[in-house]
């Protein structure tokens with residue numbers, strides 16, 4: 362396959378957002394108003410927070426403020442793997458919170474079950490399928506690494522099938538696979554944009570006032586309210602939940618913990634019946650390979666393949682810019698890797714290419730907290746695995762604002778903060794050194810160099 366030819370007609374926009382299901386914009390906030398709870402951010406984090414606030418207390422007056430359009434950012438342009446894990450995978454959780462891992466896994470599965478129930482309850486047409494995830498190995502060291510935790514995962518009640526070469530290729534047919542695992546319940550596939558738009562509709566149906574194209578420029582506390590200043594009006598709120606992801610935080614303290622990392626994806630044209638048959642994929646699982654620089658891929662409802670990952674790019678200085686959403690060097694690399702994985706699909710063309718920004722923190726899984734005497738709560742740092750976990754984070758924010766002690770708020774994972782990143786320019790130098798070392802580890806059978814081992818010992822890292 363010639364990657365340039367395969368990419369030649371690919372539009373430079375996220376596939377999911379390029380949809381006839383995209384709703385009309387909601388109005389801007391044009392006046393001053395009051396609210397019991399004001400939620401900032403119309404990604405999954407903010408949407409679940411607003412929705413569940415109303416479910417908890419239908420009489421609460423809830424306002425959601427989104428700077429652009431609901432779901433335009435990471436939430437509407439991701440791979441659509443809604444994962445049960447709250448800790449960016451069990452290995453990371455086990456390393457950091459071994460005494461809590463059983464509870465964290467259980468809470469994660471409950472959270473994913475409840476996402477499925479909410480999708481059903483509100484009639485959200487987002488292609489939700491609880492397919493599980495197929496982890497594939499293309500090299501022996503990946504297989505060893507993958508099988509290291511299988512017993513622990515099973516002890517926690519997860520259904521995991523260990524697959525040999527023949528079995529894994531019978532699921533998805535690639536000559537590069539040498540083995541794999543099918544984690545049956547830990548993942549659901551969704552269309553992320555349609556989930557975000559469906560949650561928007563569910564919020565409206567419960568009486569949440571949603572304002573789009575309404576950026577919050579500043580947050581001020583007064584003796585009686587938290588004031589959110591927007592271009593044309595101020596919201597005076599009793600409580601505020603921040604679901605602002607990686608964007609310029611309204612709380613300065615969050616800056617130390619978050620870095621913007623760009624992740625990129627391609628989508629093919631719909632496969633013909635013959636092309637699909639050549640790949641198999643009857644169970645339509647999400648697939649991820651086990652390299653440090655990993656690919657994630659899946660089928661869409663209309664039998665395209667979404668193919669993403671591998672490069673996780675931090676632009677020195679940590680800026681967020683629209684032009685970073687396109688990176689031809691990465692798109693060519695992704696197209697080449699696709700051709701190696703599925704040589705039988707020679708000639709298939711890509712229709713969409715895009716990137717998006719991820720809220721990476723040094724522990725790879727979200728952190729939570731309160732400020733302003735408990736009137737403000739935040740959750741951020743999902744590090745590329747927030748499609749499912751943002752709903753858990755939304756519940757944590759609501760618990761914290763209610764001042765309730767719950768199983769969630771008592772978790773060490775919830776109480777602790779990640780190690781902050783150093784300031785620039787040390788930050789950029791450290792991250793680029795880490796990216797280089799991760800690529801080297803993949804070239805040398807997963808062996809981690811001194812730099813990575815030192816970071817591991819400090820509980821620091823970089824991932825997407």
Ligand SMILES: Cc1cc2nc3c(=O)[nH]c(=O)nc-3n(C[C@H](O)[C@H](O)[C@H](O)COP(=O)(O)OP(=O)(O)OC[C@H]3O[C@@H](n4cnc5c(N)ncnc54)[C@H](O)[C@@H]3O)c2cc1C
Pocket residue numbers: 401402403404405406407426427428429430431432433434435436437438439440441442443444575576577578604605606607608609611624625626657669716717718719741743744745746747748749750751
């Ligand atoms: C290419 C890509 C692939 C990914 N794949 C997966 C995957 O398959 N599975 C998975 O679990 N995760 C994946 N992720 C990560 C996942 O998308 C995120 O973790 C999740 O969507 C985060 O949701 P969020 O609501 O916290 O942030 P966002 O979706 O970024 O939403 C934040 C919102 O807040 C708004 N906002 C910010 N500041 C303000 C302000 N001051 N005023 C008003 N509004 C404001 C923004 O406009 C934005 O809409 C992927 C991410 C990318 C980019």
